[in-house]
Amino acid sequence: MRQKEIFLAFLRVGLLGYGGGPSSIPLVHKEVVQKYKWMNSDEFSDILALGNALPGPVATKMAGYIGYRVGGVLGMFNALIASVVPTIILLIILLTNLQTYKDEPWVKGMAEAVVPVVAVMLAVLTWGFVKKSGKSVLGWRWSAVLILGSFILLEVLHLHPAILIFVLLAGSLLKKNSNEGEKKKEQKNL
Template sequence: MDLKGYRTLSGAMLRVGIFGYGGGPSVIPLFRHEAVIRYNWMSDKEFGELLAFANALPGPIATKLAAQLGYQQKGTAGAVVAILSHILPTSIAIVALLGALYSMKESVIVAGMIAAVRPVIAVLLGITAYEFCAKTWGGLGKVIGVGFGVLAFLLLGVLDLHPAIVIITFLAYGTVHLKVYNWANQRWEKKKKEENREGMSS
């Protein structure tokens, strides 16, 4: 049994669980740092695909990402280890400190701490969003990438559609776009080869 691999996975998920203040979207940059930058388990593109897939499924994003990363590294056992490492320490800490948190919820110091950490979370999310946009521009082009960003904002922010509907719709388009792109690229390469053969024969 590769105990070192399990320790690495457990440590990564533990750090995300402890430092993922606020939960939800705030943990995404932390997951990305562990999976892409620290351990190089996957590329930015693969992490973006993983995030899109996880968002399309029901349930908290943090546990879905932990489960998927654990499964990719160590199979089913890895998924179990990753989820437990991610949720157990903070769950135990919350239960243990619940009384203290309720007694300090009106504290000016605690309120200041919460207010101070929010800009950090906003910057982390902004950096992650920018890097995803840069990858999108490379795959779809800036015009289509920006257009899709505006369309996603309208669907999510204005029309208030469920995120899963928007994600599934864009995934469907991405599948068609990739197939059309590959088909067109193959046609173009075939045409160039034929032109080269004709040029050599003449």
């Protein structure tokens, strides 16, 4: 039963994720977090951050990891096939047919109409992440600093997102390790 759910979840993402990774992420979130409840939003955020830091398409990496986590090796292959094969088939069919009509206004309009919809889907997902980070241990002040700092580094200074994610992950790991070291010293002194 679980393999069927994995297949259907990622098949929907593969069929409806028009526009690539950015448009697929909210769909994966809807399936994995809201519908099947295989993980919570915090875990999803961690997977998304790591997936963005690694090379390759984010939707495929997320499908592989989530499929593996939920259904083992078979689940991983199941999720990958379900998310990739529909895209391959649709790509062959659509590109073959759209090439004939590429200069038609309805084809251009169809492609342009998807962009604002994807932007809204990403904005809704982003706002959910912002609310969560504000209510987390960081609080609103540090969340705002990180959001503003990330925006400046990514958009103004054109830093690669993987570098920013790696630095933040390394910083939090180092901070966690230093906090554990301090706790051990305190326990020794007691």
